[in-house]
Amino acid sequence: MSKYDFGYNIEENRTNRWAFENVEVNSRVLELGPAGGTLTKSLYEKKKCHIDIVELDEQDGKLAAQYAEKAVVGTNGNLNLDYWYEVFSENRYDYIVALDVLEHLADPEHTLQKASKLLKPTGKILLSVPNVAHNAVIIELLQNRFTYGRLGLLDNTHIHFFAYESICQMLKNVGLYINKQEAVLKCVSDTELPSRYEDLGAELGHLLKQRKYGEVYQYLLELSFNSEQKTIDLLGNGQIKEPVYARILPDGESQNEISVEIQEGWNEVTVELPKDYLMKSIRFIPYEGSGIIEHLQIIGYGNSESEMSYNWTSAQKLGNESFFVHMGNHMNEMNYLINEEYSALKIKYRLVPFYGERELYAAECFQKEIVKSGKREEALQEKLRETDLVSKRKITDQKAEIESLRQDKILLKERIQKEMEENGRREEALRQDKTLLKEHFQTLQVLVEEIKHGKLWKIFDLIREVEK
Structure with a gap:
């Protein structure tokens, strides 16, 4: 029994279950590389399909052949040769199933080209291919490792490796189109490889998690000749998102x-x-x-x-x-x-x-900014205190200046009052002098008149009056 025989419980194998769910009842099926016949048995018993198989491993092929109408097994079932194609060249199938097969072949494009010739015009090929560009492999390469294992992404019997774009180019060369695409997703720690995102540091690990198709473990593709049908994309970005x-x-x-x-x-x-x-x-x-x-x-x-x-x-x-x-x-x-x-x-x-070193750097910068802000705040407080003292001094000086102006105003008012009183006294004296001069002037006028009339004795009387 080969290492690819996982028993007959189809529910335990995601890839076999996917293929089973996508095959219609009573279909004509060619299964390439069925191993021990897990899918073959389910299609035969549960969907009443008519199945032919091609299997290199003779022991597995005999197990699967129990559920097949025609089986090409052993050396005749070598997909690197065309004998299997010659055997089935007159047949046309509703479905051709090749699960994890192409990576084991010397010329997978040639084999796929031959298989497509056996497909009905409306038929479909169900293809699964492991993704060598999975992040687990990338982490291995970044650590200068590429370690083959018994099973999985770096299975020691794989002689061809595929990533999404290389698969698409191969299909284009063959003339096939993807009707529906989905995938088996696995995070790095769930693969058979010893890789961990932590091996790269938080920042690079996070960037790797953002890679499109970076956590696709296996591509599951439904193919046909129909170029008009829009691809049903159940693959998305091919990432397992950790909820935030x-x-x-x-x-x-x-x-x-x-x-x-x-x-x-x-x-x-x-x-x-x-x-x-x-x-x-x-x-x-x-x-x-x-x-x-x-x-x-x-x-x-x-x-x-x-x-x-x-x-x-x-x-x-x-x-x-x-x-x-x-x-x-x-x-x-x-x-x-x-x-x-x-x-x-x-x-x-x-x-x-922010992640990793960027997060630490940002936190450090932020902490420095807090310290700087604290120092700036202290300097501002000191400046405010100085400004407050200056303002208080200015207010005190302004109050003193206002008081001085008030005193000057009072003194000025008093001086003006005194000057007004002095002016009043002078005006009164002038008024009195004016009255006296008027009286003297009148006396002189009388004297002049007396002189004119020769009354000199009256002059002496007036003089004596004036002297008094």
Whole structure:
């Protein structure tokens, strides 16, 4: 019995189960490399298919032949030769199945070309191929290793290796098209290789996890001649995503926590809030790691729609509703006050996570910035104290100056008053002098008149009057 005989329980083998599910009842099937006949038996017994097989291993071939109408086994079943093709050249099949076969062949493209000639115009080929570009192999290569094993990605009987684009090129050369593609996914630690993402460090390990098809262990492809049919893609990016969550704590309490799955890059999620619970605030933790949160926006939905603003944050604000968050320093929280009843929140932001050395460097820079900020704050406080003292001195000087001006004003007022009084006295004296002069002038006029009339004796009387 060969190392590829895994018994007859089809449920235990993902690849055989996939092929079984994709073959219609009562179909005409050619199975290349059936090993001990796990799939052959199920198709025969459960789907009443008519099956022919080609198997190099004679012992396995005899086991599988129990469920086949015609079997080419042993040296005649060598797919590197064309004898098997000559045997079945007149047949046309609804399905040709080749699971983990091509990597064992000297010229897999030639074998696939021959097999496609045995396919009905509407027939399909079910093909599974291991992915040599799996991250486990990449990690091995980055550590200068390429160790063959008994089974798996680096099976010691593999003589051809395939990655996604090389498979597509081979199919193009043969004239086949992918109708449906999916895969068996395995994370690095679940493969037979000793690889671990941790071997590369956190940052490079994270970058490797982002590789498209990086965790595809085996491609499962349904092929046909139909170039018009749009490919059904069940493969996606071929990655096993470790869930990352943001957290919402109503009133800051963890017992009412709401977790929301997020991803690197842009996120837009709607969160239903608990009914019959009047919360006064929410604590929002956008990412439980280190990184940048950009363009954060939270909109509350209730009787009205309104954008919410945080009243405090432990994260480092960068501007434009962007923040640096760092879980190690608990600097990843934003608190929002709720002034009305909301039934739901819409949360939008872009996550740029940091890993490994970048995370440590960012945390170190952030810590230095905190120290610098503290020193700047101390310097600012000292400057404020100095400014306060200068201001107090200026105020004291200004008060003294105002008091001096007030005293000068009082003195000036007193001096003006004295001058006015002096002027009043002078004016009174002048008035009296004026009155006296007027009287003298009148006396002189009388004297002149007396002289004119020769009354000199009266002159002496007037003189004596004046002298008095």
